[in-house]
Structure formats: C-alpha cells, structure tokens
Amino acid sequence: MYKLSGYIKLSKEKKKNKEIHYYVIMTRKSVRHFLINQFIFDFLAAFKKPTTFDKVLNEYTSKITKKDDLKELETQLRVFYDDMRKRNWIVTEHAVVIESNVETLFNKNDEFLHYKVKKVLANNKRTDVYLVRDKLTNKQVVIKLLNRLKVSSDKRYHKYLNEFKIEYNFLTKFNSIYINKALDFSFYNEQALIVLKYERGKSVNRFVDDHFLNSKDKAKLVLKILKAFSLVHDAGVFHGDIHFSNIMVNKNKQPRIIDFGYSNAVEEVKNESKNIRNGGVYSFIPPERAIRSLDRRFSSVQQFQSEVYQISLVLYYIYMKKLPFKAITWKTMVDEKQAFNIETYQPFLKRRMPVLIRNFIIKGFQKEPENRFETAQDMHSNWKKIIDKLS
Template identity: 25%
Template sequence: MTSSSTTPSSAQSSAQGLPVRRIGRFYLTDKLGKGSNGAVFLGHDPVIDRAVAIKILGTSHGIADKKQREQQFINEARAAGRLSHQNIVTIFDASSEGGTTFIAMEFLQGKDLRELLASGKRFDSIETANIIHKIAEALAYAHDNGVIHRDIKPANIFILPNKQPKVVDFGIARAPNRILMNPDNPEQTLFNNNILGTPNYMSPEQAMGQQVNHLTDVFSLGAVMYEMLTQQKPFQSNDLDKLLNQIAHKQAKPPSELNPNVSVSLSNIVSKAMQKNPADRYASAAEMAHALQKVLERDQRLKRKRKQGGKDSSDVGNDDKPSISWISWLALIAAIGLVAAYSLK
C-alpha cells in the first residue's frame, strides 16, 4: 500500500526486480513495500481493468514449513475474503501457482498509520476517537463472522485521503509453533503458538503464548489508541524478554497522565481495553465501539451548544475535566469582598 498515484502499466510492460511479471490473471507492475510475511506489489486486473494490490508470501523462513505456511496463508486470506465492510480491505483472490502463493486485494491510496506517526503526524483526541471507533466496528463485524485479526498495529491500519481507516492484512496472522525474531528489529512480527503478532501491540495472552480469542484484538486496538493519544507505545524495550514481561505484567500509565489534552473518558477507554485479564476488558469490540460512540456524540452536543452560545470550542474532547462556571466566580468574588469588608471594621 502506498500514497503514490502510480497507475498500472500494460500487460507488455516490464517490471524491474519483480519475482514474476504475471501471477494468475494479474500483471505485476511495481513493488509497493515489504513486510514480515511477504512483499506487496501493484498489479493490474485485465478482466475488470482495475488496479489491485498483490501480496506474495515470503519464503525467507525456510523450506520445511513452506507448505504449512502456504496453506495457512490461503485459508486465512479466504476467510478474510468473506468479509465485506467499508473499513476492511477487500480481498479479490487467493491462490498458489507455480510455487508462488499470493492474495489479490483492493489497492488503497494513502498511508498506513505507522508511516503517519513516524512522520510526526499528531492526532487530536476526537480524530483518534473517530478512527479507533471505525476500526472497532470493523473488528466487531469480523469477529461476528468468525475472523480474528491477531495482529492489529499501526502498520495494518491504512488511512485513506478522506481520513477513512481500513484494516489490512486481515486474518493472515497465523504461523508455525515457533518464535522467529530479528534482534535488530524489535518491531518485527513475532510467531508464537500459532499466533502472529507484533510485540509492542500484542496482548498479554499472546505474549505468554496462551490461546487467544477476539479480545486479543481489543487489547491491541487499545495499544494503538494509546500511541495515537500519547505519541509513545505503552510498552517499550529493546530486549524481547523484557518487552514481553512488560506486556504480560506491567500496567501502562493512563494516557491522560502523559498528555493533559486527553480527556479522562478517552483515557479510561484505553485503560479498559488494555486490561491484562481479558475478562476485565470490553466484552467485545462492539462494546468498545459503543463507548467511543458515546464520547463522539457528547463532543457533537458540546460543539452545538458552544456554537449556539458563541463560546470557544478549543477544548472539545476535554469536557469531562473540571471547570469553574461564571456563577462560581461571582460567588468567589463576593466571598472575597465580604472578607475584605470584615477586616476593615
């Protein structure tokens, strides 16, 4: 996925550095990027005459588990292909041909959240609530259809030019029973107990190699929201064991303590989503989405009220923080006047 507006070339065009020029019915034109699970290319679907993104499964993890990885890649991609939601990337095809395993998906214009955060993009509280709310609704839809993402992180949240988010790499998060970690890149995806996750955003149950359910996505989404609100990850360490131990046992500081502009209500939503015990989190992504919806609705009410009263709306999103009304100020001034008058007697 890229912000480039590159258009697919004709079937006769060559593509330097591509593993194949054609895969299935799709023609590859440009390389868009590379992740821990494979590379993504810009492709062209000649049947429908549209641009597509082609993700090709990598083979760097060895030949021994190649068939298992291929089967899991295809099975999970097909599971995700059943999903049809405006905030989930659409998958068109998944297959294995000539030793190459791939999925063809919707080509998106924009940038992923990881790129935006790394470039210095700052999201205010309401922007963050809007984005996370839509992702929570998308996850709720996926969970209702039996698909758990297992690797929610900024790199898997794509932001379109109209600021609409799309969850990508849906349901491809499965791998063999072992840990593969690049010590030079602590954010590299980690394989553990048939669960694929990124260490900084994975749930405690993932970190401890336990069985997971849909609530692992709730925790990871809370971790993403935490970073958007505070500009820092909730758990950080260059040592993998220490990082996993933090995730499993350390409670992150509330976002409102790190950023005074974050409302208590939003900070509480993050904290609840990131509870160590899954039973203490929101019972579902839908419940988390509902909590965010209440914050957004209150924000809209305050904006309308301030607009009607001609008040400054610069503190939108911090409505649950204490304030002193004009009546309180008058009472305080009167009290000071009485004290002053009494002292002059």
C-alpha cells in the same frame, strides 16, 4: 572474537507508508523473519565483522553520562548478547554455515501471468508482496505470493498453502469499506497468490503523525477503527496480528483493516486438535500472551480481550502519539508489560483529554483480560455513548 552467524541476515525495508521496519532473517531449515527495533538492529550489525562484546558495549555506552542508565543498558545488552550466543545467532569468527534462499520471486518490471511488477512492497518470512499493474484492466492491485523457494520441504509448503487458502477465505467473509478486499486466488506455476485491492493510504501511526487531528477528528477516527474490528469479532474471527501497519487510513480518514495472515476462527481456536496460526508485532503483544523466552515468545490469541488490549494500544497512540513501552529487548519488554499499570502512569495521566476517553483507554489496558471490554463490539458501542455525551 565473535561475528554474526552466516544464516542470520539483517534487513530494513521502507514500507509503502514510508515507515522503516527492521528485520532479522534466519535462513536455517526454513526462512524465519523477526521484526526488531532499530537499537537491536544496530547492535547485531556491529557483529557483521568479528569483534568482541566489550568493544561493541563501549560504542553504545560512550555517550551515556548517568551511571544508573549506563548500568541498566549494560545489563540489558549482556543478557541479550548471551541469548544470541546461546542460540548461535552470534558465533565464533571461524564458524561456517550454509545459507538458504530468501529472495523474492520477482523484482521490479518483471512480468508474470497478466501482471507487471511496479514495486516489491515486502519480502516476508514465506511470502512476497508486490504492487503490480493488471495489464487486462490497467489497474494497480496488490499480490501476496506464497514463495515456494522460501520453504524447506513439500510437507511444509502444503501446510502453509492450506493456511494461505484460509487467509483468503477470511478476507472473502467481509464486504465492507472497513476491510481490505480479496479479488482472486490463483497460481503461477507452484506459487499460490492472493490478489488484493490496492489500498492507498498510510499506517494509522503515520497518519496520526502527519496530520493535525482535533478532538472531533480523533473521536471519529477511533469510532471507525472500532467499527472495523467489531465486524471482525462479530464474524467470529480473531484478526491475530493487530498493529499499526495493519490499519491503513486513506486521505478521507477512512481506516481499513488489512493482512489476515495470522487470523483464526474462534470456534477452531476452541478445538484443541486444530493448528492455530500465531504471530504478531512484539510491542503489541498483550501481557497474558507474552512469554519470557527467545524460542517461543508469545502464545496464540485465545480470547477477544487480548485483541481489545491491542486495539487500545492503537487508541493510546492516537491520543498520545507514542507507545508507553521503552524496553529494547524482548525479555525486558515482557517484564515491563507485566508490571505496567496505566492507572499510575504519569505521562498518560498528565495528558489533557476528556475523563470519559481516559477511562475508556484505561479499561482497555487492564492487566487482567476479564477486566477489559469483552469484544470490539463492546468497545464500539461504548465509544458511541462517549461521543454522544461529549457532543
């Protein structure tokens, strides 16, 4: 009999855009968060009480009738289960481990400095994110707090504190309606915090799902998103974590880029002596960064073309309302990404859209980075030409 390890916790959070995110929280030495899909979440949740792989497999396969689908699912789950056993995420039923702290520093209605917590927006790997009311101005702002209690040592904390300051500095590089504004950097006891403007809106995928967008609406929304990322690239910055929830769209259809927690200056990436911050949502990792390993799943951003691919995924969703990848485990997703060819992908080719737009998305999805657009500026200028031709 096997069970989920004591230092592995499962969590799901409804974001401010009402989208549910599923997490594995590993509390060993330092706290680490892994964003996963619901299928993997449910599979791991089955081991909260001691059980066997065969019993869990039977629950998943009982509703499948096609033999080929059944065999494929069993193979994927077996590979994933073996990985979990190897990494000690799933252990024998009598195994005991020591747990670490993963709680947010504050909860709803708590007060600190001149802020009152209205809501906990996120409980991340090293940070807490709160919606608060500033009692001095009576306005709502967002506070991103580097939680000292989530870090295992002073050395690690000072490393993360330096990165936290870098994130703030990136946010202050921009003074644009397209980029989230940083209002202040300060401390509460040993906890560093960034005060951010509260952006009312929805993640771009939720906005697309909840609103009817005609062809002109889509083209204008894409133009604004490309304008936003062109500002980032023009400043010599890799955003580092492009995905749906980091592009907020308000009721006026104005997108804003948020969360520069994994950003890096291009010139520092080229300096091999620098520590490069690295992160991202798995489904948005481009094929050249994906690594078929559980310990190190992807490399850091080294070129603008990698972010061109991620931006193209956002554009793809705006026109298709879904992503093209279906894999349920990381390794199969890597294989799928590396084998994917948008030029022969029938669901995309059969969807009605102007040829110019189709070809634009195809170029952004090219497997070889050098065959994509060079930068977001390049994407933006080419998209403006498309709009002119279609208008």
